Amino acid sequence: MQSIIHILQTQSGGILSALGQHISISLISLFIAAIIAIPLAIILMTHKRIAEVILQITSILQTIPSLALLGILIPLVGIGTVPSIIALVVYAVMPIFQNTYSGLTTIDPTLEEAAEAFGLSRTKKLIKFQLPLAMPMIISGIRIAMVMIIGTATLAALIGAGGLGTYILLGIETNNNALLLIGAVLSAILTLIFSALIKAISKLSLRKMGILLATLVVLFGGYAGYRQVEKSHVSITIAGKLGGEPEILINMYKDLIENDNPNMKVSLKSNFGATSFIYKALQTGSIDIYPEFTGTVLQTLVKTNQPVDQNPEKTYQSAKKLLKEQANMAYLKPMQYQNGYDLAVTKSFAKKYNLKTISDLVKVEDKIHAGFDPDFYQQPAGFQGIKKTYNLEVASVKTMESSIRYKAIANGKVNLVDGYTTDPEIQEYNLQMLKDDKHYFPPYQGAPLMTEKFANEYPEVVKSLNKLAGKISTTDMQKMNYLVTVKHEKASKVAHEYLVSHKLIK
The missing domain is CATH 3.40.190.10 (Periplasmic binding protein-like II)
Structure with missing residues (x-):
């Protein structure tokens, strides 16, 4: 908890900026998805076969992994906000379209006949009768899409669009649970807030909804324009x-x-x-x-x-x-400096057995209980290559995620770990890197x-x-x-x- 409070105090500006980016990306994506899905459902409510085809297409698009879709979009539209919004819209269209179409096509036929008996035109029947009756289903679809968007928007950080995903990914990368919790909790809070807001908006009349949407378009359009002007000054x-x-x-x-x-x-x-x-x-x-x-x-x-x-x-x-x-x-x-692979032990273990190089491990190999990243342990260029180069065997090896192996050695669960030469945990946990005296690891200069x-x-x-x-x-x-x-x-x-x-x- 102290770590979370410290981060909130020292990085409040960055957190607020990420929160604003997340909200902006999410709302713009939801708005575009609704603009596409709702009119499309209205147009196709009397064309069942075409509607089924569209529903199948949107369902297939939703099965594409997020990272794969972002990777496909980068060569086409670059990085940042644009590909993120496109990906989020792709995922959000299906629930909005499906719910809107279902809401419009499951209205009681007797009510449809009554509307026709009153002589309502197709447009008036849609505005005065069909949309109000279908509104609970439409709002439900929008709420589902919003939850999906806010969760998926965390991946926008991978391509430079910012958002709360920055803190989640950074927390995972650096084994910092405080950062991870800040990003995850704020994302969850956003979901609850916007879900409640959408529910409140659903109680408004169609006219008031239209005014509210127009206001949001002006606000976000102005903000987007300001950002573009601001970016134009960056060389x-x-x-x-x-x-x-x-x-x-x-x-x-x-x-x-x-x-x-x-x-x-x-x-x-x-x-x-x-x-x-x-x-x-x-x-x-x-x-x-x-x-x-x-x-x-x-x-x-x-x-x-x-x-x-x-x-x-x-x-x-x-x-x-x-x-x-x-x-x-x-x-x-x-x-x-080089940010390459290294092997590290605690300074007390190194002092006890006079360990300075990887070659020195051979004389205490029966006492070594290692904790390695799964990739480092399995790949030929990792521990398997080290074993051959240094003729080294160890008493036991446990594979564990890179984010927890340093904690394992600090807690005495293992006494040898792999890592990178510039990892801050080397200083944090008072570890000693062993010199690669046979120059096995390739150079990694930045x-x-x-x-x-x-x-x-x-x-x-x-x-x-x-x-x-x-x-x-x-x-x-x-x-x-x-x-x-x-x-x-x-x-x-x-x-x-x-x-x-x-x-x-x-």
């Missing part, structure tokens, strides 16, 4: 993957660029999502720069049959060459990635970002990650203080 967009470390790096990029180029404006998209999403965004021009690691480039982004070289400089040069040849990308000079076109158009940006080349030690990044992830200090503050203290900016 560069920098994104970062999930986590504290990418957020620190992109804030450094921003400070360096704006310090050297006062007339240049930079927009940041932190906690953007997975590698595949952010790289597609760079390819489509939705973002201009993001920090990427050399090992990730060679293993994920480019096609190569060559194994990753253990020499950091050769790895970088290979990644840079292949990115330029295959994707016309510019990969700037890397920083000093560097700014951008298109060649952007690099040619903005040489001054390249010059500013190259100030980080060879800078930031592993210890420096561990400390900064600790301050952001564990102490919940603002990434912008931590990044700025590092740049000032190392005289990279004034």
